Amino acid sequence: MEIVLAKRAGFCFGVKRATQMAFEAADKGGLTYTLGPIIHSPQVVQRLEELGVKVLKGLDGISEGTVIIRSHGVTSDELQEAVQKQLEIVDATCPFVKKAQEHVKSLSLAGYDLVVVGDADHPEVQGIVSFANGNVFVVGSGEEASTLPKMKKIGIVAQTTQSFENLQNVVLECLLKAGEIRVFNTICDATAVRQEEAKALAGQVNCMIVIGGYNSANTKRLAEVCKELQPKTYHIETAQDLDSAWFADVNRVGVTAGASTPKWLIDEVIERIKKLDNEKNG
Numbered sequence: 001m002e003i004v005l006a007k008r009a010g011f012c013f014g015v016k017r018a019t020q021m022a023f024e025a026a027d028k029g030g031l032t033y034t035l036g037p038i039i040h041s042p043q044v045v046q047r048l049e050e051l052g053v054k055v056l057k058g059l060d061g062i063s064e065g066t067v068i069i070r071s072h073g074v075t076s077d078e079l080q081e082a083v084q085k086q087l088e089i090v091d092a093t094c095p096f097v098k099k100a101q102e103h104v105k106s107l108s109l110a111g112y113d114l115v116v117v118g119d120a121d122h123p124e125v126q127g128i129v130s131f132a133n134g135n136v137f138v139v140g141s142g143e144e145a146s147t148l149p150k151m152k153k154i155g156i157v158a159q160t161t162q163s164f165e166n167l168q169n170v171v172l173e174c175l176l177k178a179g180e181i182r183v184f185n186t187i188c189d190a191t192a193v194r195q196e197e198a199k200a201l202a203g204q205v206n207c208m209i210v211i212g213g214y215n216s217a218n219t220k221r222l223a224e225v226c227k228e229l230q231p232k233t234y235h236i237e238t239a240q241d242l243d244s245a246w247f248a249d250v251n252r253v254g255v256t257a258g259a260s261t262p263k264w265l266i267d268e269v270i271e272r273i274k275k276l277d278n279e280k281n282g
Helices: 013-027 040-050 076-084 095-109 124-130 164-174 189-202 216-227 263-280
Strands: 001-007 032-035 053-056 064-069 088-091 113-117 135-141 149-159 178-183 206-210 233-236 252-257
Touching: 001 216, 001 233, 001 263, 013 040, 013 053, 013 064, 013 088, 013 095, 013 178, 032 206, 040 053, 064 076, 064 095, 076 088, 095 124, 095 149, 113 124, 113 164, 124 135, 149 164, 189 206, 189 252, 206 216, 216 233, 216 252, 252 263
Parallel strands: 001 252, 032 053, 032 064, 064 088, 113 135, 113 149, 149 178, 206 233, 206 252
Antiparallel strands: none
16 A cells, blocks of 8 residues: 655644744743643643643743743733743744734734634634734634625734635625725745645545644644545544554555644654554455
């Protein structure tokens, strides 16, 4: 059985940077925390916890130590609280997310009502929204954007893992809502490239394995994109989730992984697939 690994499977630039910063902070010792999970990979979070890095939901009761800002970023209030408490801050916010936060802030100050394209429950979006001073709306699709009220000026940014097509649909609807709109394309290229690559691979194999945290938005989207072309697409978190039945009558398997998936997890999955294949062929 041939196993084909997508070229851009695994850590994107922002996640790689955040993870490196977190492990470097852990190596220094002392009280070290992350505000929320550093990335959407329970396995990486667990490794950091083993090194003494505790995951916090908030800063209540914390008066000293180092706080690492996760790759998705945090709200402006949380950041301000860390500053006021004089905690040492390691800001591992992805630079692309940081850019979206800055655009929201500047558009808001310039008198624009804000539209953020993304998932309202996602921590990245909650962080981006918090940098707005005036009205801000979160929409997940063009259909949702069609219900927005009329506004004078609309500023638009997107969650970094959104598809360009979705941003485009929202922009088209917003053109009907305001006399002036200003759009910043804050989608990370790595997301679009990864999805296109996964689509191409899904069309060339008999089975597709997508590795990544079940809480990872970009991994879920990768699995959806692949499933459209290859019905035998399976989203797994670790090698233990693989089922030998998936590979019956399969001679070519495609493997890709979300932006928060470490290389060692991908390697484990590939080794497990090889082992299952060897067992099948006796």
